[in-house]
Amino acid sequence: MAIFKKQKSKNDLSTDTMENGVMLITEVTPKDVVSEQFRTIRTNVEFSAVDKEYKTLIFTSSNVSEGKSTVAANTAVTWAQQGKKVLFIDADLRRPTLHATFGLPNNQGLTNVLTNKELDYHDVIKTTRVENLSVLTSGPVPPNPSELLNSDRMKNYIELLKGEYDLIIFDVPPMLQVTDTQIMAAYVDGVILVVRQGVAQQKAVTRSIELLEMVHANLLGYVMNDVASRNGYGYGYGYGYGYGYGETK
Ligand SMILES: Nc1ncnc2c1ncn2[C@@H]1O[C@H](COP(=O)(O)OP(=O)(O)OP(=O)(O)O)[C@@H](O)[C@H]1O
Numbered sequence: 556m557a558i559f560k561k562q563k564s565k566n567d568l569s570t571d572t573m574e575n576g577v578m579l580i581t582e583v584t585p586k587d588v589v590s591e592q593f594r595t596i597r598t599n600v601e602f603s604a605v606d607k608e609y610k611t612l613i614f615t616s617s618n619v620s621e622g623k624s625t626v627a628a629n630t631a632v633t634w635a636q637q638g639k640k641v642l643f644i645d646a647d648l649r650r651p652t653l654h655a656t657f658g659l660p661n662n663q664g665l666t667n668v669l670t671n672k673e674l675d676y677h678d679v680i681k682t683t684r685v686e687n688l689s690v691l692t693s694g695p696v697p698p699n700p701s702e703l704l705n706s707d708r709m710k711n712y713i714e715l716l717k718g719e720y721d722l723i724i725f726d727v728p729p730m731l732q733v734t735d736t737q738i739m740a741a742y743v744d745g746v747i748l749v750v751r752q753g754v755a756q757q758k759a760v761t762r763s764i765e766l767l768e769m770v771h772a773n774l775l776g777y778v779m780n781d782v783a784s785r786n787g788y789g790y791g792y793g794y795g796y797g798y799g800y801g802e803t804k
Pocket residue numbers: 556557558559560561577578616618619620621622623624625626647650652728729780781788789
């Protein structure tokens with residue numbers, strides 16, 4: 556079921572990147588079976604995090620193009636649809652796509668907030684056509700993403716945002732190419748690993764888990780992307796630190 560075609564929003568005014576956005580199937584067709592799968596992911600993340608505070612979450616993967624942005628954006632939409640006040644932040648400062656997904660300009664975003672003390676971040680966060688869902692685009696791609704993401708300013712900023720939103724979800728780069736995600740995994744409440752079936756190598760997933768364990772990240776579970784099922788190719792969810800191909804719930 557190749558439902559996720561890259562789409563470029565008609566309103567995309569971005570000038571600094573040619574990356575395309577992802578399909579918001581949960582917004583466009585909330586009754587679709589795939590939207591239901593994203594709601595199941597939402598519920599399973601909630602179960603995984605039961606009794607723990609989970610206000611800040613990242614969706615990552617071992618390597619590129621495993622579906623991080625698709626899963627993060629669609630799951631964020633389902634939380635907003637449930638009534639949670641959600642902020643979705645593009646912290647993939649190397650291959651940002653959130654602005655294209657939501658048809659927003661990207662001349663100001665996270666990187667500006669972190670580097671320009673004069674800027675009121677409330678002016679940079681944008682509402683979307685999805686009720687309860689606000690977004691913060693990446694802003695211009697900086698020369699030093701890891702340093703920015705590891706800065707006290709970033710951590711203080713997140714603390715401020717936690718007071719204003721029920722849930723903050725970050726789109727981030729893959730684990731194995733750069734250290735950005737490992738850095739963030741150390742200070743967010745939970746990490747969900749997206750594993751694309753037939754693409755992700757077991758070794759790469761194992762290495763990603765090691766990197767997460769190294770920083771004592773709270774790995775809540777896995778999203779199995781492109782899982783063959785009765786309905787075609789969809790999304791499944793697995794729990795915990797263990798890993799087994801095809802084991803989805
Ligand atoms: N289950 C799926 N079926 C078909 N296509 C999919 C599926 N999941 C993701 N895709 C497509 O695969 C491509 C990569 O997805 P996405 O951009 O979400 O991945 P990513 O991990 O965020 O990539 P990057 O590493 O570049 O940030 C997109 O074109 C997306 O539409």
